[in-house]
Amino acid sequence: MSATAAPSPRTRSRRLALGVLATGMLMTILDGSIVTVAMPAIQSDLGFTPAGLTWVVNAYLIAFGSLLLLAGRLGDLIGRKRMFLAGTGVFTAASLLAGVAASPGVLIAARFLQGVGSAMASAVGLGILVTLFTEPRERAKAIAVFSFTGAAGASIGQVLGGVLTDALAWNWIFFINLPIGIATVLVALPALPADRGLGLKAGADALGALLVTAGLMIGIYAVVKVGTYGAASAHTLGLGALALLLIAGFLVRQATARNPLMPLRILRSRGVSGANLVQMLMVAALFSFQVLVALYLQNVLGYGAARTGLAMLPAAAVIGAVSLGLSARLNARFGERNVLLAGLVLLIGVLGLLTRVPGSAAQANYLTDLLPVMLLAAGFGLALPALTSLGMSGAKAEDAGLVSGLFNTTQQIGMALGVAVLSTLAASRTESLTADGRPAAEALTGGFHLAFGVGAGLLTAALVVAFAVLRRPKGTRQATPAEREAHPAAV
Numbered sequence: 001m002s003a004t005a006a007p008s009p010r011t012r013s014r015r016l017a018l019g020v021l022a023t024g025m026l027m028t029i030l031d032g033s034i035v036t037v038a039m040p041a042i043q044s045d046l047g048f049t050p051a052g053l054t055w056v057v058n059a060y061l062i063a064f065g066s067l068l069l070l071a072g073r074l075g076d077l078i079g080r081k082r083m084f085l086a087g088t089g090v091f092t093a094a095s096l097l098a099g100v101a102a103s104p105g106v107l108i109a110a111r112f113l114q115g116v117g118s119a120m121a122s123a124v125g126l127g128i129l130v131t132l133f134t135e136p137r138e139r140a141k142a143i144a145v146f147s148f149t150g151a152a153g154a155s156i157g158q159v160l161g162g163v164l165t166d167a168l169a170w171n172w173i174f175f176i177n178l179p180i181g182i183a184t185v186l187v188a189l190p191a192l193p194a195d196r197g198l199g200l201k202a203g204a205d206a207l208g209a210l211l212v213t214a215g216l217m218i219g220i221y222a223v224v225k226v227g228t229y230g231a232a233s234a235h236t237l238g239l240g241a242l243a244l245l246l247i248a249g250f251l252v253r254q255a256t257a258r259n260p261l262m263p264l265r266i267l268r269s270r271g272v273s274g275a276n277l278v279q280m281l282m283v284a285a286l287f288s289f290q291v292l293v294a295l296y297l298q299n300v301l302g303y304g305a306a307r308t309g310l311a312m313l314p315a316a317a318v319i320g321a322v323s324l325g326l327s328a329r330l331n332a333r334f335g336e337r338n339v340l341l342a343g344l345v346l347l348i349g350v351l352g353l354l355t356r357v358p359g360s361a362a363q364a365n366y367l368t369d370l371l372p373v374m375l376l377a378a379g380f381g382l383a384l385p386a387l388t389s390l391g392m393s394g395a396k397a398e399d400a401g402l403v404s405g406l407f408n409t410t411q412q413i414g415m416a417l418g419v420a421v422l423s424t425l426a427a428s429r430t431e432s433l434t435a436d437g438r439p440a441a442e443a444l445t446g447g448f449h450l451a452f453g454v455g456a457g458l459l460t461a462a463l464v465v466a467f468a469v470l471r472r473p474k475g476t477r478q479a480t481p482a483e484r485e486a487h488p489a490a491v
Contacts, residue, residue: 014132016191018142021125023184024088026149027177028118031060031091038170045170048104058221059108063115065412066217068123070209072404073261075124081192084128085185087120092181099174110174119408126404130392132193141328143392144385208253208261215246220413226420266403274469275391276407278462280414282344282383285458287418289350289377292426296448297370300441301361311366315377322381336386337470343383344463350376351456359445390470418455426451 035042035056043053075083094113101107129146133139222239229235254260267273297303297311330339353373358364391407430447438446 013191014142016187017132017193018129018145020184020188020191021084021129022145022149023180024084024121024188025125025146027088027091027180027184028064028122029149031095031114031118031177034173035060038173041170042107046101046104046107055104055108056111058225059111060115060118061412061416062217062220063112064119064122065115065220065409065416066213067116067119068409068412069216069262069406070213071120071123072127072406072408075127075404079195080124080128081188081195083124084121084192085188087117087122087124088181088185088188089117091117091121092177092185093117095174095177095181099171099178122408124404126388126392126407128192130404131195139389143388144323144327146385146388205253205257205259205261208250208257211246211250211253212261215243215250216409216413218246219243220416223413223416223420226424231420231424262406266406270469271390272403272406274465275387276410278340278466278470279387279391279407280410280417281458281462281465282347282387283411283414284418284421285351285455285462286347286380287415287422287455289354289455291419292422292448292451293354293370293373296357296445300359300444300448301364311370312374314371314374315380318375318378319381322378323385324381327381327385330382331386331389336389337466339382340386340390340466340470341463343379343381343386344459344466346376346379347383348456348459348463350379351452351459354452355449355456357445357448359442360439361441422451422454425454 039053039056042048042056048056071083071087091114094110094117098107098110098114101110126143126146129142130139133142218239222236222243226236250262251264254262254264294308294312297308303311327339350373353376357369364370388407392403426447428447429450430443433443433446434440
């Protein structure tokens with residue numbers, strides 16, 4: 001029996017680069033979820049009002065979501081490696097500021113800066129990855145690793161946030177980013193490929209940048225405040241109309257500018273436009289799994305922060321097993337579109353089962369009511385890598401950062417829509433049931449049931465769009481078994 005050949009220096013360097021990119025992605029995802037379980041401690045220590053406390057999340061979300069598209073294009077222009085390093089540096093410095101914050105204003109400002117740094121680093125991550133891994137099967141495996149960090153990061157963040165808050169203090173949910181961020185920068189300097197970018201003259205559209213950033217920022221702000229003002233309020237409708245006007249102005253500007261910030265040709269790709277629409281619907285729906293399940297465990301079943309995270313850990317485990325162990329092989333054998341469709345069907349089943357969870361701790365049994373749901377979350381591990389591959393398949397090398405930023409932007413818009421729509425529906429249903437005299441836990445569960453049902457509907461819409469719109473790019477074909485055996489993945 002011959003010994004297995006050692007990986008080549010090029011393979012080792014690409015693996016190291018993938019590790020750096022995945023770590024950067026993990027920090028971003030963790031930071032979005034790790035703070036949620038520490039909110040009560042933050043409120044008690046810094047004296048936040050209930051309304052003010054929401055800005056610990058909203059400040060990060062608004063900065064992150066509104067700057068991704070701009071950061072992605074700037075990465076194409078000035079160099080994606082430079083943008084990744086700068087973003088990781090800003091995020092790490094802002095984490096230190098958040099950890100030492102002694103007042104609500106300082107913490108909110110630090111969270112906004114964290115969002116800026118996360119946008120800069122995250123926007124170019126996929127762009128670097130798809131230019132680094134060019135062979136289809138090895139790219140599929142690299143995307144599977146990258147997607148796993150996004151799919152499982154939220155669950156890991158809830159576990160880690162609960163443990164750090166209970167064992168140390170809420171400040172440590174931010175301090176933990178310091179060694180990770182510093183190590184990421186030090187390893188990224190030699191590991192990531194150098195790229196000079198196209199130069200600012202290739203797309204230095206200042207007016208377009210102002211229009212899209214302002215439009216996204218105002219739009220995301222309007223969405224995250226729906227719970228406060230109401231979906232049909234003058235505040236929501238007025239800001240929503242302004243945001244749409246600014247985005248429309250941006251699109252007109254891109255069609256006429258000599259050096260557009262976002263060349264509209266990228267939207268003509270069925271893979272790019274279809275995958276972004278599917279992702280928006282899917283992420284909006286899955287907010288109900290990632291957040292509302294945690295609220296159900298804590299507010300209905302009475303779990304603590306750490307126990308809630310541990311209860312959701314099986315989901316992270318199966319997502320990791322599928323995305324890292326199976327997804328690339330399934331994508332190569334059956335095609336990304338078919339794997340995506342299978343993953344969406346499983347996820348519809350997840351939310352369907354959640355519409356039947358019991359309304360009290362006395363009636364609920366974790367092994368029979370929730371563990372099957374956690375195991376079916378394997379659909380995340382199928383859907384996300386396949387969708388990411390489809391979303392980046394139409395990107396030319398010079399547009400990879402922009403398409404990466406666009407893909408991340410629709411993810412954040414989907415998340416904001418999920419927060420606004422599903423949480424508002426759940427709260428409204430809970431209030432109605434409470435007014436009818438239902439017990440508090442039963443009323444809460446009724447609200448969650450409605451949100452889970454609507455989420456299943458959004459996933460069904462995503463399934464229809466994926467089936468109708470997404471196709472294998474022209475000029476590509478399915479690899480034969482002999483070809484797959486002759487050219488194994490190098491990741």
